[in-house]
Amino acid sequence: MPVPRAQFHDLKDRAVLITGGGSGIGAALVEGFVDQGARVAFVDIDERASLDLVERLAAPLYIPADLRDIDAVKKAAQTAATALGAIHVLVNNAARDDREPLESVTEESWDESQAVNLRHLFFMSQAIAPHMRQAGGGSIVNFSSIAYLLNMAEIPAYATAKAAIVGLTKSLAGKLGPDNIRVNAILPGMIVTERQKRLWLRDADIAGMQERQCLKRSLTADDLVGPCLFLASACSSGMTAQTMIIDGGAL
Structure with a gap:
């Protein structure tokens, strides 16, 4: 059953940049902002999925980039600002939850995890902040996860990155608040996407989380x-440096 979606009228014609928007949660976010009448650009490394999304929605601007490359991050930010004007909303969504237990982590895999899951959030925010100042303010929404709160043994590098996003969110909120730029974080629980089911989630995993949740159903990308x-809209105009947990009541 589709999740009902409210209309946030102040988002109409707002310039929005979303990272990792080609598939999964990111694609749902792109569609959600397009439905609000926002002017949306998204960054993704997966060209096929991204072009399919652009064709289906016939609205967003796709900016191909590897967010592990900081020069590419800065260029993507400038491309979005050139195409859309001053950016009002930045959604730092891109991530990859690789499983790698303590014994298997190497220097290279640790650095890769931080590059994929943490580093680009800072540098994209740094690149977009001047454009938000130009717009008179804005909203940055960082995607973290409840994973670091669950003592999950197989994801130490990923959990570290997701915990760090909360600290980054609060620090950015302190720095950017005087410029009327709000910074908040969303912490999803188990979101059942096709990728998750293909790589990690089995029926028993899904059933186990539903048993733990207050809401006895699977959460999907639409729930986010x-x-x-x-958080992007004026409805949360007094809210910054906060975290919002969307996990069906698992914690």
């Missing part, structure tokens, strides 16, 4: 769209 729209 409304909270993200709220």
Whole structure:
């Protein structure tokens, strides 16, 4: 059953940049902002999925980039600002939850995890902040995860990155608040996407999380769209440096 979606009228014609927007949660976010009438650009490394999304929605601007490359991050930010004007909303969504237990982590795999899951959030925010100042303010929404709160043994590097995003969110909120730029974080629980089912989630995993949750159903990418729209909109104008957990009541 589709998740009902409210209309946030102040998002109409707002310039929005979303990272990792080609598939999964990111694609749902792109569609959600497009449905609000926002002018949307998204960054993704997966060209096929991204072009399919652009064709289906016939609205967003796709910017191909590898977010592990900081020069590419800065160029993507400038491309979005050139195409859309001053950016009002940045959604730092891109991530990859590789499983790698303590014994298997190497220097290279640790650095890769931080590059994929953490580093680009800072540098994209740094690149977009001047454009938000030009717009008179804005909203940055960082995607973290409840994973670091669950003592999950197989994801030490990923959990570290997701915990660090909360600290980054609060620090950026302190720095950018005087410029009327709000910074908040969303912490999803188990979101059942096709990629998750293909790589990690088995029926027993899904059933186990549903048993733990207050809401006895699987959460999907659509469950994150409304909270993200709220944080991007004027409805949350007094809210910054906060975290919003969307996990069906698992914690």
